[in-house]
Amino acid sequence: MSRRQGTPQPADLVLTVTPGTSAPEWCPACKAYTRLAGDLLLLEPGGVTTVGRYAWCQVCDDPRFPKENPRV
Numbered sequence: 917m918s919r920r921q922g923t924p925q926p927a928d929l930v931l932t933v934t935p936g937t938s939a940p941e942w943c944p945a946c947k948a949y950t951r952l953a954g955d956l957l958l959l960e961p962g963g964v965t966t967v968g969r970y971a972w973c974q975v976c977d978d979p980r981f982p983k984e985n986p987r988v
């Protein structure tokens with residue numbers, strides 16, 4: 917077993933992904949501004965990086981309002 921050298925372990929490195937400020941967006945399915953969209957931010961010790969976007973519709977993505985009604 918040989919010890920690996922020259923590669924310091926980032927013991928204190930904490931990466932956190934958090935949603936940024938969200939804003940209402942147009943949902944083509946609901947034809948209304950029922951979507952919330954925003955940036956996904958990666959919080960690093962050195963700063964904040966945008967890693968993507970998220971979107972969530974309060975109607976389409978709500979399990980209380982299923983898209984398909986089996987009784988139809």
Ligand SMILES: [Zn+2]
Pocket residue numbers: 943944945946947950951973974975976977
């Ligand atoms: Zn929707």
